[in-house]
Amino acid sequence: MKDIGMEIPTFDDMLAAHERIRPxxxxxxxxTSDYLNALAGCELFFKCxxxxxxxxxxxxxxxxxxxxxxxxxxxxxxxxxxxxxxxSCLSYAAMLRGIPCNVVMPxxxxxxxxxxxxxYGGVITECEPSTSSREETFATxxxxxxxxxxxxxxxxxxxxxxxxxxxELMEQIEGLEAVVAPIGGGGMISGTCLTLSTLAPExxxxxxxxxxxxxxxxxxxxxxxxxxxxxxxxxxxLLVPLKDLTWHFVSTHVTxxxxxxxxxxxxxxxxxxxxxRVVMEPSSAVPLATILKxxxxxxxxxxxxxxxxxxxxxxxxxxxx
Amino acid sequence: MKDIGMEIPTFDDMLAAHERIRPxxxxxxxxTSDYLNALAGCELFFKCxxxxxxxxxxxxxxxxxxxxxxxxxxxxxxxxxxxxxxxSCLSYAAMLRGIPCNVVMPxxxxxxxxxxxxxYGGVITECEPSTSSREETFATxxxxxxxxxxxxxxxxxxxxxxxxxxxELMEQIEGLEAVVAPIGGGGMISGTCLTLSTLAPExxxxxxxxxxxxxxxxxxxxxxxxxxxxxxxxxxxLLVPLKDLTWHFVSTHVTxxxxxxxxxxxxxxxxxxxxxRVVMEPSSAVPLATILKxxxxxxxxxxxxxxxxxxxxxxxxxxxx
Numbered sequence: 001m002k003d004i005g006m007e008i009p010t011f012d013d014m015l016a017a018h019e020r021i022r023p024x025x026x027x028x029x030x031x032t033s034d035y036l037n038a039l040a041g042c043e044l045f046f047k048c049x050x051x052x053x054x055x056x057x058x059x060x061x062x063x064x065x066x067x068x069x070x071x072x073x074x075x076x077x078x079x080x081x082x083x084x085x086x087x088s089c090l091s092y093a094a095m096l097r098g099i100p101c102n103v104v105m106p107x108x109x110x111x112x113x114x115x116x117x118x119x120y121g122g123v124i125t126e127c128e129p130s131t132s133s134r135e136e137t138f139a140t141x142x143x144x145x146x147x148x149x150x151x152x153x154x155x156x157x158x159x160x161x162x163x164x165x166x167x168e169l170m171e172q173i174e175g176l177e178a179v180v181a182p183i184g185g186g187g188m189i190s191g192t193c194l195t196l197s198t199l200a201p202e203x204x205x206x207x208x209x210x211x212x213x214x215x216x217x218x219x220x221x222x223x224x225x226x227x228x229x230x231x232x233x234x235x236x237x238l239l240v241p242l243k244d245l246t247w248h249f250v251s252t253h254v255t256x257x258x259x260x261x262x263x264x265x266x267x268x269x270x271x272x273x274x275x276x277r278v279v280m281e282p283s284s285a286v287p288l289a290t291i292l293k294x295x296x297x298x299x300x301x302x303x304x305x306x307x308x309x310x311x312x313x314x315x316x317x318x319x320x321x
Numbered sequence: 322m323k324d325i326g327m328e329i330p331t332f333d334d335m336l337a338a339h340e341r342i343r344p345x346x347x348x349x350x351x352x353t354s355d356y357l358n359a360l361a362g363c364e365l366f367f368k369c370x371x372x373x374x375x376x377x378x379x380x381x382x383x384x385x386x387x388x389x390x391x392x393x394x395x396x397x398x399x400x401x402x403x404x405x406x407x408x409s410c411l412s413y414a415a416m417l418r419g420i421p422c423n424v425v426m427p428x429x430x431x432x433x434x435x436x437x438x439x440x441y442g443g444v445i446t447e448c449e450p451s452t453s454s455r456e457e458t459f460a461t462x463x464x465x466x467x468x469x470x471x472x473x474x475x476x477x478x479x480x481x482x483x484x485x486x487x488x489e490l491m492e493q494i495e496g497l498e499a500v501v502a503p504i505g506g507g508g509m510i511s512g513t514c515l516t517l518s519t520l521a522p523e524x525x526x527x528x529x530x531x532x533x534x535x536x537x538x539x540x541x542x543x544x545x546x547x548x549x550x551x552x553x554x555x556x557x558x559l560l561v562p563l564k565d566l567t568w569h570f571v572s573t574h575v576t577x578x579x580x581x582x583x584x585x586x587x588x589x590x591x592x593x594x595x596x597x598r599v600v601m602e603p604s605s606a607v608p609l610a611t612i613l614k615x616x617x618x619x620x621x622x623x624x625x626x627x628x629x630x631x632x633x634x635x636x637x638x639x640x641x642x
Binding site for chain 2: 029031033034035050051053055112119270273274276277278279280310314315317319320
């Protein structure tokens with residue numbers, strides 16, 4: 001284990017997380033579409049994390065953190081910053097445990113995501129839509145409340161929780177040869193690496209990223225973390241940069257990082273809504289967009305795809321005129 | 322058994338249908354939402370027939386008819402008239418068996434539904450959007466092709482097939498006290514009655530209908546079939562009237578028929594997209610609309626809801642400005 005100043009979660013941590021969070025998360029179904037399979041030239045198995053009650057896989061890591069707190073810390077609650085779904089999911093988990101949750105969100109975050117945080121009793125403090133503003137604002141909020149900082153992805157409890165998703169996927173679908181998940185800060189991908197590197201090391205792990213927020217792809221090629229302060233993409237869940245813990249997993253276990261344009265992401269999103277008939281957000285469409293763009297790489301394979309979230313503003317769909 | 326000039330399908334027919342169609346249809350998952358439960362004041366279990374490959378429960382009845390044909394008739398194929406999903410699903414089943422399928426559709430049917438029929442190799446002949454025009458045009462098409470007429474609902478093979486949906490629902494969810502499904506011609510409701518009247522006669526069966534196409538509700542109260550020629554509602558799957566076979570089941574086993582306004586249907590549709598995160602068509606939103614309108618009747622109960630279909634034109638969503 002490299003010394004990166006933080007505990008790297010283990011496979012056993014992931015197993016413990018799955019036991020801990022079982023009462024609070026759903027074992028989400030896997031959807032298939034013959035039409036999309038024919039289009040992609042491979043067999044796609046979509047793990048529907050958008051079907052979690054708060055609409056995103058992040059309820060896994062958030063629940064693992066919240067329900068792992070001792071009573072003294074739980075009384076002070078939790079705090080975080082997030083572009084959206086982590087905020088909703090942490091608020092949701094905190095509501096289930098009955099403890100306070102403070103979140104810092106960019107003022108530009110979709111209204112649907114702010115509404116969800118508030119519905120679950122989360123208290124929002126708004127910041128500018130940049131990593132620097134977010135971190136400054138958070139420091140102030142966290143100091144004032146004493147809430148335990150549950151980072152949206154660079155936290156071993158969170159990564160262990162996210163890893164439970166691919167554990168379920170492997171239990172649900174036999175013979176997977178690759179898994180593709182979106183990458184923002186890298187929490188889902190790190191959890192996937194954590195689980196599959198022990199459970200099924202032969203399975204290839206692809207991270208999918210918007211071209212317009214391709215800091216992880218550039219980091220992967222450069223061999224060190226490259227962070228952009230304020231990228232712009234419709235995939236608003238993927239704006240944040242890698243951090244040391246997630247970089248550890250990405251640099252060690254990821255097969256490749258593939259990118260897609262904004263238009264390709266919207267096309268893939270609409271295809272999924274139409275043929276899988278599930279509501280998912282733009283970030284969740286990036287994997288299919290990259291698969292359709294890299295048919296040779298996936299030809300004939302059995303490919304798991306993580307649909308990470310489904311919190312989208314139905315009044316502002318990206319294909320609306 | 323009353324003599325209604327047609328064979329009334331039996332519980333054993335439904336069981337045989339389930340065996341026959343098993344390779345061609347999906348055992349669809351059941352979705353829940355804590356949010357919608359709180360809103361409705363009861364426990365809702367949504368059976369996602371929109372997740373069938375061709376996007377609707379009608380693949381059950383269509384597959385039962387198509388795969389039950391003898392070789393001689395199969396060579397001539399099948400023919401039908403339908404406001405949309407039966408046409409798609411019959412085309413799909415015929416494609417799986419490799420036989421011809423001719424369908425008569427109203428020219429006003431959603432483009433998405435016409436596209437789906439053609440994708441599955443169905444040949445469309447258009448008619449005016451009225452029951453009378455539909456039946457006239459169909460007689461011409463059917464005489465020309467010799468295809469076996471698979472009526473969208475008034476056919477014992479079709480009703481037996483649709484009944485497999487509530488059989489699965491009862492296997493998936495314990496202790497259901499009521500089931501609510503949309504009613505147009507009555508195929509799904511009849512299949513539900515067929516199955517539950519034997520399997521779980523204590524379960525209440527509610528049919529849900531648009532106020533603007535409430536012919537089934539008026540029939541139910543009058544005690545005889547009332548048919549409107551060309552009702553207008555956003556729930557375009559529910560435009561057709563009851564026929565003798567479906568009237569038999571509706572008049573014998575249905576607890577009540579509830580109605581909802583166009584606005585209530587659109588609101589329920591949007592609620593479902595947002596909180597269940599599934600793409601469903603307006604017809605499928607009528608049950609939730611009626612449940613939210615009749616809270617007292619369902620208070621505290623465990624209620625199954627059939628999401629009948631998910632073929633919707635994403636470019637013409639009813640809440641778009």
